[in-house]
Amino acid sequence: MTITTPGLLFPAISLLLLAYTNRFLVIAQLIRELRKRIDQGKACNTKRQITNLRKRVNLIRSMQWFGVFSFLLCTFSMIAILLEYYGVGEILFGLSLAFITLSLLCSLWEIQISGEALNIELEGME
Numbered sequence: 722m723t724i725t726t727p728g729l730l731f732p733a734i735s736l737l738l739l740a741y742t743n744r745f746l747v748i749a750q751l752i753r754e755l756r757k758r759i760d761q762g763k764a765c766n767t768k769r770q771i772t773n774l775r776k777r778v779n780l781i782r783s784m785q786w787f788g789v790f791s792f793l794l795c796t797f798s799m800i801a802i803l804l805e806y807y808g809v810g811e812i813l814f815g816l817s818l819a820f821i822t823l824s825l826l827c828s829l830w831e832i833q834i835s836g837e838a839l840n841i842e843l844e845g846m847e
Contacts, residue, residue, distance in 0.1 A: 722802065722807065722810065722811055722814065723802070724799050724802045724803055726814065727795045727796075727798040727799045727802070727810070727813075727814045727817065728799060730791075730795050730817065730818075730821070731792075731795065733821075734788060734791055734792045734795065734821060735792075737788050737821070737824065737825075737828075738785065738788050738789065738792070741781060741784045741785045741788060741824075741828070742785070744781050744784075744831070745778075745781045745782075745785070748774060748777055748778055748781060751774060752774055752778075755767070755770055755771070755774070766841050766842075766844060769841050770838070770841055770842075773834060773837060773838045773841060774838070776834050777831055777834050777835060777838070780827050780828075780830055780831040780834065781831060783823075783824075783827045784824050784827040784828050784831065785824075787820045787821070787823045787824035787827065788820075788821065788824040790820045791817045791818075791820035791821040791824060792817075794813050794814070794816045794817035794820060795813075795814065795817040797813045798810045798811075798813035798814040798817060801813055
């Protein structure tokens with residue numbers, strides 16, 4: 722394994738973190754809008770919406786944490802390879818892949834929950 726192998730993950734992890742940040746910002750906006758609707762007395766299914774949003778916030782935080790940790794492990798892997806500790810570099814790279822996989826699984830779960838959130842909104846319209 723060369724130093725370029727873990728380097729290939731850098732753009733992918735960076736794009737994932739950007740996507741996760743965008744999801745976080747959207748959730749923050751949804752929470753603010755829900756707060757306004759609650760204050761105006763126009764909200765329905767609020768308990769279910771709040772529960773759903775809380776789950777999504779926690780999942781997005783986990784996605785970001787796993788993604789950042791993957792990025793750090795990938796960086797440490799490159800440093801180890803640069804210092805010619807190839808075995809350590811390979812282990813760190815493998816761990817980096819494991820953490821990015823965890824991040825993606827959390828993302829998949831969050832997508833499922835966001836679909837449920839849309840169904841809650843649709844119920845409120847009926």
